Amino acid sequence: MKRFGALFAELDASTATHAKVAALVRYLREAPDEDAAWAVYFLAGGKPRQLIRTAQLRALALRASGLPEWLFEESYQAVGDLAETIALVLPAPTEGGAELGLHGWMTQRLLPLRGADEATVADAVLGWWGELDSLGRFLFVKLVGGGFRVGVSQLLAQRAVAEFAGLDPKLVAARMMGYTSGQRAPTAQAWRAIVAPAAGEGAAARDPSQPYPFFLASALAGAPEATLGEVGDWFAEWKFDGIRGQIVKRAGRAWVWSRGEELMTERFPELERLAAAWPDGTVVDGEIVAWDALAAPLPGFETPGRPAPFATLQQRIARKTLTARVLADAPVGFIAHDLLECGGQDLRGQAQHARRAALEALARACAPPLPCSPLLDAPDWATLAAWRARSRELGVEGLMLKHRDGAYGTGRVKRSGEGERLAWWKWKIDPFTVDGVLIYAQAGHGRRASIYTDYSFAVWNRAPRDPAEAQAVVDAIAERRPANPQGLQLVSFTKAYSGLSDAEFQAVDAVIRETTLEHFGPVRSVRPTLVVELAFEGIARSKRHKSGVALRFPRMLRVRGDKPLHEAGTLGELLALLPGA
Incomplete structure (x- = not known):
């Protein structure tokens, strides 16, 4: 695990493609085949199945750290990543357990946890946390929580494997098709087949189920x-x-x-x-x-x-x-x-x-x-x-x-x-668009952990008669008065967290902090002041959403500083876009 942790740290610290490829090649030259099989699986996009519920991880971190819940939550909001927070708040390791490679951790420890009762899982996690350093704990939480990510694309991983093995990247891509499907665990045998010398390639040389690269x-x-x-x-x-x-x-x-x-x-x-x-x-x-x-x-x-x-x-x-x-x-x-x-x-x-x-x-x-x-x-x-x-x-x-x-x-x-x-x-075809009103915000994760980038938007349930009627709704929201179910109101309809530049996110973040009305854990409700143009690929009816609709791939196009609130979109506009409407 330490060798894989060092690789992760090196990949995470660099944005240069050649440096990432070089780090991967060095790892593959040093790692046993069974460890390389798992490392390439994760780096090429393989997703570990969640073995432990997030709520249980938080509870165990509270128990191990001795922190009060409010302080742990404040720390989490400041850090922005649960695994990193847990790694930082746990006490120093006290046990010197046997060093296992990535393959050993996955096959001897993590995968056998599937289906175990909560008490067994808790004992195992607390014991393993005692063996691991901060980086090891971070990776451990990511792997058992099903949220492992690293700044390496599948194409980059394939390029590194090709360079390591002296093969054509296209051949490596073909051999790796289906490798990250999750239907079977990666093995040293599968890894050796990927990096084997190029000879006799053809339909008979591949697993019969293997597709081609798209x-x-x-x-x-x-x-x-x-x-x-x-x-x-x-x-x-x-x-x-x-x-x-x-x-x-x-x-x-x-x-x-x-x-x-x-x-x-x-x-x-x-x-x-x-x-x-x-x-x-x-x-x-x-x-x-x-x-x-x-x-x-x-x-x-x-x-x-x-x-x-x-x-x-x-x-x-x-x-x-x-x-x-x-x-x-x-x-x-x-x-x-x-x-x-x-x-x-x-x-x-x-x-x-x-x-x-x-x-x-x-x-x-x-x-x-x-x-x-x-x-x-x-x-x-x-x-x-x-x-x-x-x-x-x-x-x-x-x-x-x-x-x-x-x-x-x-x-x-x-x-x-x-x-x-x-x-x-x-x-x-061009996407659908609608002008939404920002009503809730939540901080992002990773490098966005310190600014509010994840937003909830609303539209009017009908078009306001005039600016004064819309302003009356905004004033009622600011005064925490309940909406009039028979009158004009803002109806939440979607969330979006992408599409704006870093500078635009910073500008919106400043407005959010100035107009915050209430805190609900990591979420802030804000006084409606901003209209944002949203794009989306499709719309469907939804019983799970208050608005009655769900959008497909919503993202932000631009902040509409030129548009007053009373001219924002309406629920009727969205309903008119439904298939068959």
Whole structure:
């Protein structure tokens, strides 16, 4: 654990990519294979399952430190991170336990805690805290609490592994697909397979369930004709609002993977049945969507029905048990848009048009039918722009643009030279926007722990008649008078914590401190004074929210210093954006 702790400290202290890569390579050269397997798992994005509830960790920290609860909470608010707070307030270690590596900690200590009763967990945690220094305690809390994060991207981790092993980073990326899925613990054997010399690579050399690295699209800014040239060089498809996935059929079995490298076969039995009759050695890339079989087909679609709103798919994902009712209420479909492997042959190096022809041939031979993403025929960019303008009406997010001659790459192709011409582009519609009123604030975490960056926003339940009526509501809030349920009021509807610059956050933080009305633990209620323009990708009805709606990916665009409170958004504006409204 000490070696991994030293690596974590070195990575956390640097912002330079080359320094992070060098630190990782040094670690991999020194660490045993079983420790390297776990380290790369975490650094590449593997998420440890929460083994201990946060409330129990806090209670144990209070017990071990002897601090009163109010002082611990004040310390937590000042530090901004629970693991760091616990590491700082615990007494100095008194025991000299045997030094275990990362593999030993995970397999001999942490994983066996799963399912243990609280008393057993408490005894173990208190004893291990006595062995660890401050950094070790910090990492321990992160690992058992399920919140381990470090400033290393998956791409950077793969680059370091490639440099350590003397391999092509693309080969390492392919070998690591599924490594962080959480379905199986990383092992020394799996690690050695990743860094083995490049020889005999092919379908037979990989685990049959392993998908390919996903090719990612870049956001298209500006007019496509200025960047992409002739419209005839490009395939245009709908951008569906679902979960990007790959279905892998090998060795007589089918596996379903998400873009986040999560194995999702058991969550989507419909897709396992869809691929059951496919020939072995088939890998299809596409979109997992909720399916409305009764809706009119999308333009260009021959399959009956169309994708349902993402909120329907979200309901399905949230269910741990797939009852017959759940399967009936939120049926799932798969829209194929690329064929990556056919007959065990890797097709990714072939041109897009050749892979498309092979995909359509596969779809024609499939039973049950394999729906393919329709290609939109357009003589010019203006026609495609008109299709894009209908996206929201049709329940899609915009268009995908793929060069006819482009290969299937790894990750996101850089926007330069030939790479730009042959990349995939997502030409999305503009997001929804609404002007919200800031009513609550909470401090951030990490480097934002000292400023208020996490905000709650409200809209008017109806448009105020005039500025005076809106001001009367603000005055009532400042005087702690309850809202009139029959009158004008501000209704909380969403939270947001991203989108502003550091300077803008500092400016908003100053206003929050000047206008604070009450404290509720880490949260401050403020006198409504600021209007902020918010963007979001979608909206759905929600029984859990007072406003009756839930937003998808809300973020802040700008502080509207030019807009008075009475001109902020209304609940009616949001309800009008609901699908089918």
